[in-house]
Amino acid sequence: MRFYFAPMEGITLHPFRQIHHEFFPGITKYFTPFLVANQTCTFKRKEIRDILPENNRGLSLVPQILGNKAEEVWWALRELQSYGYQELNLNLGCPSPTVTSRGKGAGFLADPDRLDAFLDSIFEKRDRETGEGIEPFLLSVKTRIGIEDGREAAALLSVYNRYPIHELIVHPRFKKQLYKGTPDLDVFQMFYEESRNPVCYNGDIRTAEDQDELLKRFPKLEAVMIGRGLVRDPSLVRQLQGNEGADLLLLRKYHDALAAGYRECFADDLHVIGKMKEIWYYMEDRVPHEEKDMKKLHKARNMAQYEAAAAKLFGTGQ
Ligand SMILES: Cc1cc2nc3c(=O)[nH]c(=O)nc-3n(C[C@H](O)[C@H](O)[C@H](O)COP(=O)(O)O)c2cc1C
Missing domain, CATH: 1.10.1200 (Non-ribosomal Peptide Synthetase Peptidyl Carrier Protein; Chain A)
Incomplete structure (x- = not known):
């Protein structure tokens, strides 16, 4: 099993990641909270500080981008690549109203056709420019399962299935749930069975029992992402691997x-x-x-x- 530390804005920043890694090694990858791609084509100073390699020594880091315009996101991807990152992640899950009202994060999921055109443009650019000699990079996606209803999920999955997404990290909640209610495992099952891209599960894993339950239903799962459970108990992954927790x-x-x-x-x-x-x-x-x-x-x-x-x-x- 691969274990990813979920991005949490304001919390899983570089000092936190560095100390967590030092005390509790075993996380396969840490993801940064989102960096914003916008028309200024610049990152804020604190965003740059968070991804500087010297602030992330010894751990494997995937920077995450929030944006919805292909040119702006392309700029952000290339900029982050220039710091040496080989995998980059797109945020299609943030449910915060200030983000979704601009059609970003989970807000993007309201319009699968626009999402399709966006991904088409990004992957087309990546393949064309890679052909012209730029280093290739991997693109993963972190997504929710829709705005408010399980019926939206099939259209989203069919969009994702059209692209070579390195890994599709699925948090099976709807935008309208924010962080409330429970993950919808029936919808996740559809992603698990029908995604052409590798799928990672994310949501509400707090104990070894939670992981056992999940694996009973999804035995072929190879990666899970954990956020709040790991902030609550930084030794959780150690326990998921069958070892003692922190005293x-x-x-x-x-x-x-x-x-x-x-x-x-x-x-x-x-x-x-x-x-x-x-x-x-x-x-x-x-x-x-x-x-x-x-x-x-x-x-x-x-x-x-x-x-x-x-x-x-x-x-x-x-
Ligand atoms: C305070 C807070 C900040 C978050 N910030 C981000 C973020 O920057 N990018 C992102 O993709 N998800 C973000 N999330 C969502 C988490 O990455 C994760 O998907 C969610 O908490 C469910 O997983 P968990 O139950 O293991 O925490 C945030 C969640 C919380 C509670």
Whole structure:
């Protein structure tokens, strides 16, 4: 089984990936949160910082692009390729209204014909320019299964089946679900059985039992992508491979390394604390604690207060 760390905007940025990889090696590929392709044909400074090879040493990284105009996305693909990336990923799943209202992310799924024309243009350019001597690159796609209804999925799959997509990562929720409800495994089954491209499953894997259930139904699955489950429990993949999970001491060391990693990147304590709080949002139930101690952590205004609150949560502070 191949295990991919899902992109999570604001969370799985380079300091997080680097520390996670150091403490819990075993992730086949990390995916960056989306970088935006737009008419300016430039990336923001923080987007570039996130993909710089020196900030991603030792791990396998796939940059992800969000866009819907072939020329802009083509520019972004070539730009990212110039940093040495051989696989790039297209985001066709982001359900955030600010993204979908512009026909990007999951919003693109509303119009399979436009998606078809877009992919046609991208793959045609790739094949033509590769023929003219540019290095080839692999293009994977991360997709939801439609806007609101399982009946949309067949048309989307038939579009994807027309292109040599390196891997089709399917998060079987609809745009309208955001992150609520449950993944639709019946629709995923159609992708699993009828996709001409290799399929990776993504969604709601939190425990070894979740993986076992999934593999009972889809025994030929060779790759899964995990997001929230891995932020909650950074040792999850180790457990999925039949090994012990992290104990509280290891979790504490990982937590401290993350906080230190963020401090190296952000001058402002509140910025660091904000980033750590996002992790705690997912990790909270892995660390037995009293509610009042978590409240203290959320009230921290500087690193000294934060560190004291975190020590208390881990049972080593006052
Ligand atoms: C806070 C947050 C940020 C996310 N950012 C991205 C993103 O930048 N690109 C993307 O393709 N998916 C993004 N996702 C979706 C995840 O990659 C993943 O598809 C989703 O969380 C379901 O997988 P999981 O249940 O294993 O978390 C995000 C999800 C969350 C909760």
